[in-house]
Amino acid sequence: MALEFNGSRGYTLGVEEELHIVDASTGELVSKIEEVMSRLPEDLEEAVSYELFQSVLEIKTPPCATVSEAAGRLRELRSRVRSWTAACGAALASAGTHPFSLYRDQKITDQERYRKVIKTLRWVAEREVIFGQHVHVAVPGEEEVIEAHNRLSEWAPLLLALSSNSPFWQGMDTGFESTRVKIFETFPRAGLPPAFPDYGSFESYVDLMVDSGAMDDYTFCWWDVRPHAKIGTIELRILDSQTSLDHAVALTALTQCLVASSLSGPPKGPYNRELALENKWRSSRHGLDAAFYDLGKRTNVPARDVARAAVEELRPVSQDLRCEAELLNVLEIVERGTGSQYQRRIYEESGDFLDVVAYLIEGTRPAMAEAPAEEQG
Numbered sequence: 001m002a003l004e005f006n007g008s009r010g011y012t013l014g015v016e017e018e019l020h021i022v023d024a025s026t027g028e029l030v031s032k033i034e035e036v037m038s039r040l041p042e043d044l045e046e047a048v049s050y051e052l053f054q055s056v057l058e059i060k061t062p063p064c065a066t067v068s069e070a071a072g073r074l075r076e077l078r079s080r081v082r083s084w085t086a087a088c089g090a091a092l093a094s095a096g097t098h099p100f101s102l103y104r105d106q107k108i109t110d111q112e113r114y115r116k117v118i119k120t121l122r123w124v125a126e127r128e129v130i131f132g133q134h135v136h137v138a139v140p141g142e143e144e145v146i147e148a149h150n151r152l153s154e155w156a157p158l159l160l161a162l163s164s165n166s167p168f169w170q171g172m173d174t175g176f177e178s179t180r181v182k183i184f185e186t187f188p189r190a191g192l193p194p195a196f197p198d199y200g201s202f203e204s205y206v207d208l209m210v211d212s213g214a215m216d217d218y219t220f221c222w223w224d225v226r227p228h229a230k231i232g233t234i235e236l237r238i239l240d241s242q243t244s245l246d247h248a249v250a251l252t253a254l255t256q257c258l259v260a261s262s263l264s265g266p267p268k269g270p271y272n273r274e275l276a277l278e279n280k281w282r283s284s285r286h287g288l289d290a291a292f293y294d295l296g297k298r299t300n301v302p303a304r305d306v307a308r309a310a311v312e313e314l315r316p317v318s319q320d321l322r323c324e325a326e327l328l329n330v331l332e333i334v335e336r337g338t339g340s341q342y343q344r345r346i347y348e349e350s351g352d353f354l355d356v357v358a359y360l361i362e363g364t365r366p367a368m369a370e371a372p373a374e375e376q377g
Contacts, residue, residue, distance in 0.1 A: 003203045003218065006232040007141040011260050011321060014233070015070050015252055016060040017078075018051055018131040018241055019364070020093040021085060022101075027357035029055035029101040029129070033109065035088045040081075047077055052114050053106040053129055057081070057092075063138070067256060067323035071249040075366040078245065082365065093360035095339060096131055096166025096180035096240030099353040103129040103170070124187060130180040131241040133163065135252050136233035137259040142199035144263050145227045148234040149202075150271040151262035152225045152255070153192055156238050157279035157292055158310065160224075161303045162330065163251055164287040165240040165339025171353060177287030177340040180240050181280075184222070188214065192277055193223035195270035202227060224280075234259055243339050243363035246329055253326035257314040260321060287338055307334050 023030040031054035040048055049058045059081055061073040082092045106129050108118055117125050139145045152159075164177035176182060185191045189209070196202045206218045215221070218229065224238035236255050242248035275295060282290040283303070291300040311330050318327040337345075346359045 003206060003229050005142045005145060005199065005227065005229045007145065008138045008232050009140050010065070010138065011256055012063045012065055012138045013067065013070055013252065013256050014061050014063050014136040015074060015248070016058055016134040016136075017074065017094065017248065018056055018058050018133070019081075020095070020098055020131060020360070021055045021057060021090050022093050022098070022357060022361065024086070024089060024091045027100075027354045027361075029053075029098050029106060030090055031055050031107040032085070032088050032090050033057055036081075036085050036090070039084050039087060044077075044080060044084075048081055050109045050111060050114075052109060052117065052125065054109050055101075055106055055129070056131065057085075066321070067249060067253045067326045070252060071245070071326065074248065075245060078364065078366045091361045092364050093357060094131065094241045094243050094364040095343065095360050096164075096178060097169050097183075098129065098131075099168035099343070099347075099356045099360075100171040101129070103127045121187065127183055128187070130166070130183050132180065132184075132237060133239040133241050133248055133251065135236045135239070135255040136228060136231065137236075137256050138233050139259065139263065143267070145232075145234050146196055146199050146202065147267045148259045148262050149193065149225055149227055150195060150269065152234060152236055152258060153195070153273070153276055154271045155258050155310075156192060156224050156236075156276060157283040157290075158303060158306050159236065159251065159254070160238050160240075160280060161283040161286075161288050161290055162254070162307060162333050162338065163239040163242065163247075164283070165242060165343070167340040167343055168347070168353065168356065173344070173347070176285055177289075177338065178240055178284045181224075181238065181284050187222050189220065190222040191224060192273055192280060193221070193225055195273045197270050199227075240339065243342070243360050245364075245366045247333055247339065249326050250329035250333060253318065253321075253323040254310070254314070254330050256321060256323060257317045257327055258310075261314060261317050264317070287340055288334065304334050307331075 059077040064070040166180040279292040318324040
């Protein structure tokens with residue numbers, strides 16, 4: 001069956017963030033999504049949505065012309081939803097996992113899609129108390145979305161390393177920088193996607209899975225990168241949710257630039273999935289301390305060097321997209337550390353996971369925005 005791709009030009013983008021709802025006193029995840037949703041004003045109803053568990057909410061921007069616009073929307077959403085959550089006696093926090101709350105204590109959201117996921121996947125889905133950032137970038141058509149799909153999949157290990165923000169799980173240090181992706185990889189149709197040679201191959205895959213009864217539609221492909229035919233985007237799904245809004249925005253800029261860059265020349269075809277899988281493993285385990293194997297150079301290259309080189313190469317693209325400042329903030333992550341590294345520093349200082357949650361709550365609070373240069377003076 002043909003799966004129409006509703007593409008558009010201009011590399012417009014949208015961002016989704018999955019956030020923790022935590023008890024303001026104990027720091028535990030708390031099932032208050034229904035109460036929060038019931039209090040939201042009408043103009044926020046489209047921007048906030050349910051997730052699998054009642055202790056999770058998602059904020060999402062509308063399509064934005066620039067990264068700066070998306071950043072402003074995220075800042076506003078974090079601030080306003082935080083206020084309504086506080087009115088319910090709870091707080092918002094952002095990271096790829098909660099440091100100590102137990103998955104078995106979480107309540108499932110009472111919606112048909114989520115009931116079906118739990119019934120089908122049971123323990124695999126019951127453990128999925130994890131939080132990601134998704135970035136959508138619009139692309140023109142079927143050929144372009146498959147090229148973006150393959151090139152973003154190549155870059156997925158670096159994007160994961162930069163976003164790693166889930167070192168703790170169920171009250172323990174897992175030894176991983178991104179525990180979240182290892183949990184999510186137990187889902188069917190998760191992890192790095194197939195290396196499709198063309199859009200028809202993607203359509204054939206979806207048809208096969210639907211005909212077999214494995215899924216209802218392509219949105220049950222939970223890959224790290226996937227074409228989103230209905231809204232005409234390539235969707236990056238590998239990122240851990242970011243505590244720092246600046247980090248979230250920097251990763252959004254990097255994603256948009258990578259997509260635009262990938263479509264600036266002739267198609268390169270399917271990516272080397274086996275190599276990407278190995279590099280992704282290193283990334284989830286070591287974060288920015290990983291070294292990625294470069295097939296062209298026949299050597300391992302430190303992730304930080306890969307990140308610095310990527311930013312430098314993409315600066316002309318970022319200037320065209322008006323997101324150079326946001327892209328350069330990727331270097332702040334490289335030099336100062338990822339969310340996982342910040343969390344570990346807090347825990348090493350105090351030995352108390354509650355202090356880590358307090359840090360996540362405070363860090364999720366957005367700083368006041370500075371007016372763009374063209375609006376100043």
